[in-house]
Amino acid sequence: QVKKPVVISTWNHGIAANEAAWEVLAEGGSALDAVEAGVRVTEADPEVRTVGYGGRPDRDGYVTLDACIMDEQQQGGSVGALQHIMHPISVARKVKEDSPHVMLVGDGALDFALDQGFEKKNLLTDQSKKDWEQWKKDAEYKPEVNIENHDTIGLLALDSNGNLSGACTTSGMAWKMHGRIGDSPLIGSGLFVDNEVGAASGTGVGEEIIRVCGSHLVVENMRRGDSPEQACKNTVERIVANKDSLENIQVGFIAINKQGQVGGYSIQQGFNYAVHDETDNQLIDSKHLI
Ligand code: SD4
Numbered sequence: 005q006v007k008k009p010v011v012i013s014t015w016n017h018g019i020a021a022n023e024a025a026w027e028v029l030a031e032g033g034s035a036l037d038a039v040e041a042g043v044r045v046t047e048a049d050p051e052v053r054t055v056g057y058g059g060r061p062d063r064d065g066y067v068t069l070d071a072c073i074m075d076e077q078q079q080g081g082s083v084g085a086l087q088h089i090m091h092p093i094s095v096a097r098k099v100k101e102d103s104p105h106v107m108l109v110g111d112g113a114l115d116f117a118l119d120q121g122f123e124k125k126n127l128l129t130d131q132s133k134k135d136w137e138q139w140k141k142d143a144e145y146k147p148e149v150n151i152e153n154h155d156t157i158g159l160l161a162l163d164s165n166g167n168l169s170g171a172c173t174t175s176g177m178a179w180k181m182h183g184r185i186g187d188s189p190l191i192g193s194g195l196f197v198d199n200e201v202g203a204a205s206g207t208g209v210g211e212e213i214i215r216v217c218g219s220h221l222v223v224e225n226m227r228r229g230d231s232p233e234q235a236c237k238n239t240v241e242r243i244v245a246n247k248d249s250l251e252n253i254q255v256g257f258i259a260i261n262k263q264g265q266v267g268g269y270s271i272q273q274g275f276n277y278a279v280h281d282e283t284d285n286q287l288i289d290s291k292h293l294i
Contacts, residue, residue, distance in 0.1 A: 061177025
């Protein structure tokens, strides 16, 4: 028995994003439209300091955004280090649909967005500017577990036709080097969708996710028979396998399979995800390795 529709997304802000995605799904809309609508809520919220508008800047004071989207036909679109655009996920979708490419970065991505009619905006809020000025006093790059760096939104949906799509969007690690791109816009790292099997998304220290192609690995684990939770756990174990110290490294994954089963797993305690199904929209504390 397939459970559908279902939406799963990362962290507390997933609740509000799920609501918006659910509105699309409840009317029989596509998973692709749902995932885009969902994460746009998070991108526009200045209180979410890790995604879109109001996100913390890089060490030079620039808010640079990473996002990708993937549909049920395994077509992806992505933007990296995009500045001045409120909804990078929608630009990523345009890259998928209206360009011959999968990924655009930096000024080229901005030019494309402006050509497509997106409006140029200042995304650096007063609060994020203040935080940056405070950070500059010591200028140390020390990501802390579950704090300020790890709240990328990844959102996966299974629609009433049984199709899967996913979206992932972030301002990346606060105080990153200018030009740094994380896992979130990389198809296979921050997000992967295979409509035959399932979908996955990652959050946390992007450098750790990239080196194992994390979301792709989660989906491949499901292909070999793992449950969504087990697939996430195995991927987390691959990440920690070569690490001397796990201090200050958080990585979490969420996953959904074709049956509408969902799960998540993280390295450290503190990761949670939101699941919306026919009965409820609830936050679940992820199981974790340590
Ligand atoms: C990154 N995975 O850029 C993202 C970080 C994250 O909120 O999850 N941020 O590495």
